[in-house]
Structures are given as C-alpha cells and as structure tokens.
Amino acid sequence: MKKLICLALLITSGVNAYAQKEFNKWAVELNGGFNKSMGPLTPDYFSPTLNVGHFDIGARHMINEYIGFKGNLGFGTFREAKGESPEFNSKYVAVTAEGVGNFGRMLNFESFTNKLGLLGHLGAGGGRLIYDESALYSNEPDYYYIITSGMTALYRITDRIALSGDISVYVNGRQTYTLDGNAYNDKVQPDPPTNPFVHATGTWWTGTLGLNFYIGKAEKHADWYLKPDKYLTKSELAEAVGEVKDMLNDSDSDGIPDYLDKEPSTPAGARVNSFGVTLDSDGDGTADHLDQCPFQPGPSATKGCPPSAEKTTEVDYLRKAINDGYVNLYYGFDSDKPLSYSVSAAQYIANFMKRNPGVSLEIKGFADELGPEDYNISLSERRAKSVFDLLIAAGIDKARLSYKGYGEDTSVDKSSDNARQMARRTSFEIK
Structure with a gap:
C-alpha cells in the first residue's frame, strides 16, 4: 500500500510540475x-x-x-x-x-x-x-x-x-x-x-x-517563460522521496499514514476507520477496543455493556450492526487486498459466527464507479472472495458462507476521493 501511495505522489508531483x-x-x-x-x-x-x-x-x-x-x-x-x-x-x-x-x-x-x-x-x-x-x-x-x-x-x-x-x-x-x-x-x-x-x-x-x-495575470510572458524541467535531478529526486517517506510515517502504528491520520495518537490495538479515527460502533462513548460489548450500547461503568436488565441477545445487536453496514473491509484503488486498518473487521465477524453457530452469512463486494462496469463486477467479486478465504482460514465452515460481487456502488459521489474510498469495500449480511 505504501509503495502505491509513494508512486502516486511522485507521479502527481511530476505531472503538476510539468503542467504549470x-x-x-x-x-x-x-x-x-x-x-x-x-x-x-x-x-x-x-x-x-x-x-x-x-x-x-x-x-x-x-x-x-x-x-x-x-x-x-x-x-x-x-x-x-x-x-x-x-x-x-x-x-x-x-x-x-x-x-x-x-x-x-x-x-x-x-x-x-x-x-x-x-x-x-x-x-x-x-x-x-x-x-x-x-x-x-x-x-x-x-x-x-x-x-x-x-x-x-x-x-x-x-x-x-x-x-x-x-x-x-x-x-x-x-x-x-x-x-x-x-x-x-x-x-x-x-x-x-x-x-x-x-x-x-x-x-x-x-x-x-x-x-x-x-x-496578463501570470508572473512571466511567453517571451521569457521557461518550462520546468520534466526530469528531476538526482538531488531533487532524493528530496522528493524523502518528503514522501516523511508523509508515510505512521506514528501511532494504526495502519494509517500520518498525512491522512486525523487522530495521530490512537491507542495501541484500537480499531480505526480509513481516517485513523478510533471506532465506537455502538455510539455509547466507549471505544471498541475498550468496549466489552462493542455493538451493544452501555455505560462506561459496565465497560460499555448494558445493565443486565437491559441486555438483549448479542445476535440481535450484531445482526443490526452488520446488516446496516457498520462492519466493513476497505480496499485501495483497483485492489482486492483489504487495507490493513480494516482487516480486524473480518476477525469480528469470525468471532461472532463462532459464538453463534446457527448463523449463515453473505459476503458482498463493491467497487467505485471508475472503470468499465464489467471489470468492476469482477473486481468486487474478487474482493468478496478474499474475505471468504479469510473467514475460512479463521475456522468458519464454508457451508455457512456465500459471496457475491455487486459491482459499482452508485450511492456515493464519484467526484469525491473520500466517497470513492468508502465505496471500495466488502460488507456483510446475516441470513
């Protein structure tokens, strides 16, 4: 992932320099x-x-x-x-x-x-x-x-x-x-x-x-304008690579590089979203990594779990959280390998299915709207299949699992980079 980001930043820098x-x-x-x-x-x-x-x-x-x-x-x-x-x-x-x-x-x-x-x-x-x-x-x-x-x-x-x-x-x-x-x-x-x-x-x-x-409004006239050299010198290239490496530092080791991380001091082991923000799936104010009932709201006094009198079966809460799309794995552009920060979602699903052996699950892959429709169908199916393989490797019987690629998620704004990132995902549906 870091190599892809590094390459993209270098190419973008070169294009911007040449395009001025x-x-x-x-x-x-x-x-x-x-x-x-x-x-x-x-x-x-x-x-x-x-x-x-x-x-x-x-x-x-x-x-x-x-x-x-x-x-x-x-x-x-x-x-x-x-x-x-x-x-x-x-x-x-x-x-x-x-x-x-x-x-x-x-x-x-x-x-x-x-x-x-x-x-x-x-x-x-x-x-x-x-x-x-x-x-x-x-x-x-x-x-x-x-x-x-x-x-x-x-x-x-x-x-x-x-x-x-x-x-x-x-x-x-x-x-x-x-x-x-x-x-x-x-x-x-x-x-x-x-x-x-x-x-x-x-x-x-x-x-x-x-x-x-x-x-005119520009600094120089065409008589004197010099197009920037499209080839970087060795020292300029070394400087650019150094800047990219600095941007890709991950100070809190949550899988999100510092230049994208909106919460640069995430506690160790915390589950985060694509912007490095600690997740609180049930919205009860207790982060998932500290919440003993991450999908059932409860006070911090009971470590995020509801009082005994208010407890409902875990399957009901988890079914709602999973079916409503709160548990997802995310992918880079044109990739079927889950981003590191989101792999923990597969472990949540595996733990849930082990505790609830009567539950079956459909794995649903999606892609953004960039690229041909037929290709996006294939890409979304490969993404779903990658999670299918993860769950089988975690010990879930494949008879309880199914997967399907649904292609493009047209519900997001395709002109927004952030929205397209959220569309590149795998979601789940409990049957």
Whole structure:
C-alpha cells in the first residue's frame, strides 16, 4: 500500500510540475525611430540614410513560448536628403498582420542570459502614400500591398516591460509612383498615369526603439517563460522521496499514514476507520477496543455493556450492526487486498459466527464507479472472495458462507476521493 501511495505522489508531483504552463500571452508594442526609402526614387531625388519619422503600434499574441502573431499599424514620412535632393514629403500608413517566432527561446538564449531575447516576424498587409509636394501628380494617394519581415531584439527590464530594438524591411507591391511622388513607377511615363497592374515594387526599411508592455495575470510572458524541467535531478529526486517517506510515517502504528491520520495518537490495538479515527460502533462513548460489548450500547461503568436488565441477545445487536453496514473491509484503488486498518473487521465477524453457530452469512463486494462496469463486477467479486478465504482460514465452515460481487456502488459521489474510498469495500449480511 505504501509503495502505491509513494508512486502516486511522485507521479502527481511530476505531472503538476510539468503542467504549470501558465504565462502571459499578450503584449502591446510602441516604437519610434528612423525610415529609409530605398527606391524607386525619381532621378536626382535622394533620401537620408537615417530619416527620423517612423512610428508604429502593435498588439502581439503568443500561442506558446515559440510562436505567435501580431497586428501592426505604422506611419511616418519620407523626406529629401538636405542639400542633396529637391524637396519632397511623402506620408505613409502601413497596416500588417505578421507571424512571430521567438528565436531567443528556439536558440536557448536562457543557457547564457535571462535578459536578452530575439523575435523574428514575417507577414503581409496594405498601405497608402500621400505626396504632399509632388511636382507631377499632386496629392493623389497611392495604394499598394506590402510584404514585410524583420528582427526584434529584446532586453527584459521587468517581468512587465521590455526594451525593444527592431529592423524591418517593407516591399510595396503594385506601387504606381516613385516614393517621392514625382515620377511614374515605370520606364514609360503615360499621360494620364494609370496603375501598371504589374508587380512594380517599392522598397523601404525602418529601424526603431520602443517598449513592449506585457499584459496578463501570470508572473512571466511567453517571451521569457521557461518550462520546468520534466526530469528531476538526482538531488531533487532524493528530496522528493524523502518528503514522501516523511508523509508515510505512521506514528501511532494504526495502519494509517500520518498525512491522512486525523487522530495521530490512537491507542495501541484500537480499531480505526480509513481516517485513523478510533471506532465506537455502538455510539455509547466507549471505544471498541475498550468496549466489552462493542455493538451493544452501555455505560462506561459496565465497560460499555448494558445493565443486565437491559441486555438483549448479542445476535440481535450484531445482526443490526452488520446488516446496516457498520462492519466493513476497505480496499485501495483497483485492489482486492483489504487495507490493513480494516482487516480486524473480518476477525469480528469470525468471532461472532463462532459464538453463534446457527448463523449463515453473505459476503458482498463493491467497487467505485471508475472503470468499465464489467471489470468492476469482477473486481468486487474478487474482493468478496478474499474475505471468504479469510473467514475460512479463521475456522468458519464454508457451508455457512456465500459471496457475491455487486459491482459499482452508485450511492456515493464519484467526484469525491473520500466517497470513492468508502465505496471500495466488502460488507456483510446475516441470513
């Protein structure tokens, strides 16, 4: 029994440790920094290498520690390189949906730091350009689709905030005009201009710094969450086994380990229930191990027996106690071996039948509602047969005994561990 409990506790501890997967999944991203319009640009038009003028805001959701997705809204302005290019001012808006990979976790950054992270992102969307100072096409907006990718470096400030640095590249598809808005995006310049309906592209990139704000009730976000090692170290396993051994101590030697024992100082020889509480079968205030008439209520002055004038035949009291289910043997899960604390019930039955040779008895086995019904019928019968064998070994003629498995006891709450323990029993009925 102790080995089974030890194994169950170890397995439960391992499952609980492995099952703690809670982490925050949402993050809000705020960034600002530089952009660079690479091309196409009208001949003799140039943009600065680092043009301050890009901002974006995003919401990111991580499915697990490794992958997620995000939506992003970016906006800014392309401008000329001062002193090197004619003036231009092109305002853009870009909306994208992107998949995210936590490369820091994939590459085991945690093996050398718990402060740095690395995210990769790839996705698509759409955008719009408005040319405020276009020499040719005057304020006519340009709409296009976008393919984007980038890398984001993270530095964890707290469990709620991380500093981010991002570099992203954007490719605009079917872009009608140059990024400065002063030429048609094709070798041929039609008049009036029309969209080329080909994959004419525009390319630009951004470099930003910003903050990630992590949202949720858990301690850490998926960016930084580390799943507990499902394998215990040798020292951790030794510690866990030591804790289980301490829990399985039985200080009063009543067959109930201390962690389940509600009465940890039971007197030696006392008969107890599955919670280690001393039994008083007739409810007269005298415990069974001190009661000379354990099934007939009486005052302590007569050692628990009723006064002579009130005595009734023992068989009547015992018949009621036994038939009403006060005398039972109990079993562990999926076991037909009685639990040690309840074996004394079989001795009570044997003593009673020896003093009352005209009595016959049916032994009735039961199981809880876990498992298939056919299996529980078989298990309950094996339990009844085990008590049948105990009584024969105690000297009771098998002709006076019968046994039967009744299967599942549906009268208990099957969601309660304690109730299911009480259902795993063998009861008796005097015939």
